[in-house]
Amino acid sequence: MKSAEGVGLQSSKWMSGSGPDGEIVMSSRVRLARNIQQFPVPFLASDSQLSKVSEQVLAASCLLREQMGDQNFLRMDHLEPLQRQVLVEKHLISPLLIKEPHSSAVLLRGDEAISIMVNEEDHLRIQCLLPGLQLEVALEEANFCDDLLEAGLDYAYDGQWGFLTTCPTNAGTGLRASVMVHLPALVLTKQINRVLSAIAQVGLAVRGMYGEGSEVTGNLVQISNQITLGQNEAEIVKNLSGVTRQVVEQEAQARQILLNERRDRVCDRVNRAFGILRHSWLMSSQEAMQLLSDVRLGVDLGLISEVPGTILKELMVFLRPACLQLAAGHALEGIDRERERARLIRRWLTPQEDAK
Amino acid sequence: MLCNECKKRPAKVHLTYIIDHEQTVQHLCEQCAREKGEFHFDSHPPFSIHNLLTGLMNLDIQPAAQVMGNVVKIQCVSCGLTYAQFGQIGRFGCSSCYLTFADRLAPLMRRIHGSTQHVGKVPARAGGSIKLRRSIEEMRDHLQNLVEREEFEQAAQVRDKIRELEVRAQNGGDSHEEC
Numbered sequence: 001m002k003s004a005e006g007v008g009l010q011s012s013k014w015m016s017g018s019g020p021d022g023e024i025v026m027s028s029r030v031r032l033a034r035n036i037q038q039f040p041v042p043f044l045a046s047d048s049q050l051s052k053v054s055e056q057v058l059a060a061s062c063l064l065r066e067q068m069g070d071q072n073f074l075r076m077d078h079l080e081p082l083q084r085q086v087l088v089e090k091h092l093i094s095p096l097l098i099k100e101p102h103s104s105a106v107l108l109r110g111d112e113a114i115s116i117m118v119n120e121e122d123h124l125r126i127q128c129l130l131p132g133l134q135l136e137v138a139l140e141e142a143n144f145c146d147d148l149l150e151a152g153l154d155y156a157y158d159g160q161w162g163f164l165t166t167c168p169t170n171a172g173t174g175l176r177a178s179v180m181v182h183l184p185a186l187v188l189t190k191q192i193n194r195v196l197s198a199i200a201q202v203g204l205a206v207r208g209m210y211g212e213g214s215e216v217t218g219n220l221v222q223i224s225n226q227i228t229l230g231q232n233e234a235e236i237v238k239n240l241s242g243v244t245r246q247v248v249e250q251e252a253q254a255r256q257i258l259l260n261e262r263r264d265r266v267c268d269r270v271n272r273a274f275g276i277l278r279h280s281w282l283m284s285s286q287e288a289m290q291l292l293s294d295v296r297l298g299v300d301l302g303l304i305s306e307v308p309g310t311i312l313k314e315l316m317v318f319l320r321p322a323c324l325q326l327a328a329g330h331a332l333e334g335i336d337r338e339r340e341r342a343r344l345i346r347r348w349l350t351p352q353e354d355a356k
Numbered sequence: 357m358l359c360n361e362c363k364k365r366p367a368k369v370h371l372t373y374i375i376d377h378e379q380t381v382q383h384l385c386e387q388c389a390r391e392k393g394e395f396h397f398d399s400h401p402p403f404s405i406h407n408l409l410t411g412l413m414n415l416d417i418q419p420a421a422q423v424m425g426n427v428v429k430i431q432c433v434s435c436g437l438t439y440a441q442f443g444q445i446g447r448f449g450c451s452s453c454y455l456t457f458a459d460r461l462a463p464l465m466r467r468i469h470g471s472t473q474h475v476g477k478v479p480a481r482a483g484g485s486i487k488l489r490r491s492i493e494e495m496r497d498h499l500q501n502l503v504e505r506e507e508f509e510q511a512a513q514v515r516d517k518i519r520e521l522e523v524r525a526q527n528g529g530d531s532h533e534e535c
């Protein structure tokens with residue numbers, strides 16, 4: 001059921017690719033918020049103003065699209081609701097972009113590393129999402145897109161407040177940089193809270209991924225900058241990279257401790273998780289995230305060899321509701337969804353499983 | 357004071373507008389203000405409220421809301437957003453809002469970011485003059501360093517260069533691009 005319009009279940013670059021410190025840093029993301037001078041921001045703009053924004057961006061992106069090579073300009077109202085949700089689950093667009101689908105769009109590069117959202121909270125959200133720890137590269141790519149777009153658009157900008165964003169928390173650079181890190185060993189050795197509160201103390205925001213509230217599901221944590229005004233883009237990114245490197249070091253040390261002092265327990269844990277994933281008939285997303293995290297740790301530590309390391313990143317996306325339903329080709333609720341999720345995991349782990 | 361519109365009833369509503377960087381104040385009676393449609397803004401914005409931010413901004417709204425029994429209303433003339441609404445939803449309505457609410461932005465931004473001055477990317481179009489001002493500031497820092505290190509000969513050269521740039525900045529800053 002792969003769509004001709006470029007929304008499908010292929011892996012995005014951040015999911016399948018590798019990058020620096022890729023064993024611990026799942027992805028690096030940079031996002032630039034921009035508004036166009038002459039129009040009210042999206043939540044106040046009329047439908048005709050919003051479509052003018054869209055037209056202007058499309059016209060201004062001519063050169064950029066040439067540079068991008070393979071790319072798609074996707075109007076949200078031309079997509080099925082399920083396809084829109086798949087883009088959210090792959091982290092290519094924000095949930096906000098599809099709240100008012102009649103006026104929003106995304107320009108998506110073929111490898112899905114660049115997505116430029118139109119009429120989100122701001123007129124433009126330029127995002128670059130890469131595997132591993134490479135915020136500097138992501139910033140460079142986002143800046144490149146920004147420069148080409150700016151040549152054809154009149155950005156709202158002020159010498160004192162920088163880029164005039166819809167929300168004052170983005171003013172100045174309009175830059176949000178974030179990393180998603182996988183920290184199972186810090187959780188197992190009960191050091192996670194100490195590390196996370198240290199991060200919060202240096203002015204960065206920390207939150208668990210896929211969890212309810214502050215709960216950390218799948219041992220995945222997102223770290224991002226909070227300040228956007230009074231620091232330049234390079235400083236913001238350098239600061240976050242530096243802190244992330246320290247977190248990576250702490251996690252690596254904790255993993256070494258697990259291997260040296262609790263090898264049998266860890267070996268049992270990760271292989272047990274592997275067994276459950278390979279043989280379950282029903283699987284909730286909560287349980288899947290924990291087991292996938294365990295198996296990925298086993299792969300990273302060399303305790304499980306028959307699975308590729310992309311298992312965590314690819315399945316944490318493909319097991320989410322919209323992806324599951326797109327793969328199945330029909331709507332799935334309740335127990336049907338859990339059965340389909342378990343089946344997809346078994347198939348992913350043992351490709352010859354199809355017959356079952 | 358009488359209403360600017362009907363010139364009969366006492367003015368109760370004072371609207372501050374910024375048009376092309378110039379501030380104008382309108383004094384209206386309640387009736388004329390309502391007729392002019394100053395309250396048309398949808399009071400239920402589509403977005404959820406940014407609680408933390410709203411808390412921060414409400415601190416600023418209190419003293420200005422009532423001035424000597426009259427309602428003072430600061431409203432953006434481009435998009436219609438009032439400062440009170442900005443406080444509620446935590447979002448600007450357009451680029452002119454930044455000018456309209458300028459007086460109150462500094463404390464807010466300082467609390468959010470610890471700063472009131474952008475130092476990052478400058479779009480190519482805003483170009484010349486901002487870049488020039490920034491390089492003057494950088495050279496002043498450099499000059500300070502040289503003086504502290506007692507490297508007076510170099511300092512004199514830097515000082516002359518700063519003067520040159522300052523003249524250029526006063527002349528608009530956009531004519532010479534070679535620096």
Ligand SMILES: [Zn+2]
Nearest residue numbers: 359362385388
């Ligand atoms: Zn009147």
Ligand SMILES: [Zn+2]
Nearest residue numbers: 432435450453
């Ligand atoms: Zn406005």
